Amino acid sequence: MSQTSAGTLYIVPTPIGNLGDLSPRAQETLANVAAIAAEDTRHSRKLLQQFAINNEVFALHEHNERERAQAVIERLQGGDSLALISDAGTPLISDPGYVLVQQCREQGIRVVALPGPCAITTALSGAGLPTDRFTFEGFLPAKPQQRRKTLSELVAEPRTMVFYESPHRILATLSDLEEVLGAERKLVLARELTKQFETYLSGSIAEVAAQVNADSNQQRGEFVLMLAGAPVTEQAGDTQAALRTVTLLREHMPLKKAAACAAEIHGLRKNQLYQLALEHDNT
Template sequence: MECNQIGCLYVVATPIGNLEDITHRALNVLREVDLIAAEDTRHTSKLLQHFAISTPLKPCHDHNEREQQGYLINLLLSGKNIALVSDAGTPLISDPGFHLVKEAQLKHIKVVPVPGACAVITALSAAGLPSDRFSFEGFLPAKSVARKNTLESLKQEQRTLIFYEAPHRLLESLQDLSAIFGSDRVAVLARELTKTFETIKQCSLAELVNWVASDANQQRGECVLLISPWKAPEEESFNQESLRVLKVLLNELPVKQAAALAAEITGERKNKLYQYAIECIDKNK
């Protein structure tokens, strides 16, 4: 192990499905630490049994993390090494562990990341959406009103958006996404990643809603939703003669009349010219 007088807290990523995805380093750490703090000891026991690891387990989950924190910190300060694991993937990523890691940092205990699987990155790598900039938003709110408010605040996000979603809320969330982001927005459902029934489906939100609604199997398992970045509508081009005529008429006539007459003279759409005139007036105020 890497620590001596004061123990180390190892933040260990575990497989999100396929057990072969665990790293050699992760296995070595899980074997050598004094204790494993696990989100669900029953779940982690199966992983340890598979790899013949007998390290003691202690529960550390959303409901008891604050209570366990003092005990685990004292162990670390006394020189014990602890591995923190979640049920699947990288701890703290929509999983428990933040409070423990924060307290360890405050107590100057060395925190060592042991990287590995993470559903966010796994999904992004195969989604076919822009990956140079993205925003992971965790789980959407369970209640419809709160979920819609959250989506309204994100609908013009210019990065790829990534959400986790519970299977029993998947269809409702997709319907809200389609209504707020637009039915043509490209999205990806990445489901049961690395498992037997892995699914990665890219299409419009409208198509995704229909596909999930028509196949109950797609409403099962672990789900990651990815939404393509928002793109501003392309500005409409204007015939330069139309703009010249409009500008001349605006010197003599009200906006509505000037736009209507310019449209009649040039053949340009009246609403388009009217909107342009309003924008020009606003800029000059």
């Protein structure tokens, strides 16, 4: 079947808190498609009812996307236009949809992505951190050791870094940020964006962590963490010389201790240097 006779897959962002953010174009699209693929049908039906949209809704989430994608493709090839929505915000941004969109592109099915609510851009635009270049890291690993390892790999990242975090891990994540990246790195925490209790906390990692620890209300809701990029002095450190020092010290001590000593000598962070040494071993 040619692309012209096939339906269109619409990627439709939904509000992240404020119902007024569902655009007229999004409402019209959702009302006119044959059916809507939703991450959580119960959640999405409540949203759609607010706008008197009564179309068919079926589930497409991370646990069934691969097995259901082909059936959705066949429906599109049959001429039905469909919409894809997530629980909140823009689909595919830390949400399901990648498999389906990839297959649509591969099979020549038209995909139209509508602009709309997204926690990343909303938070960044109000954060007061550099936004000419930034990197989105999604959710950090749930397990502490893996989370700290991931953060150690980002110590020298020069761009503003954006993370999502959940309420039951926010305190542990803030503690790991302080341990791995240092207490003085600038951090902005955005909470409950577009909702009644929207909050931005700004300061050093230590200052923001202290505010969140002191107020249980600041531990509730959905979080966007925005971290300033590495200072120029950290980026400019002579890592090659430090790695040579690590190599020499390893003749007399374990790698972790050698990296800590070399980091102190060269003015680098020990976790950063340790990770670089591991990567150097694997090259």
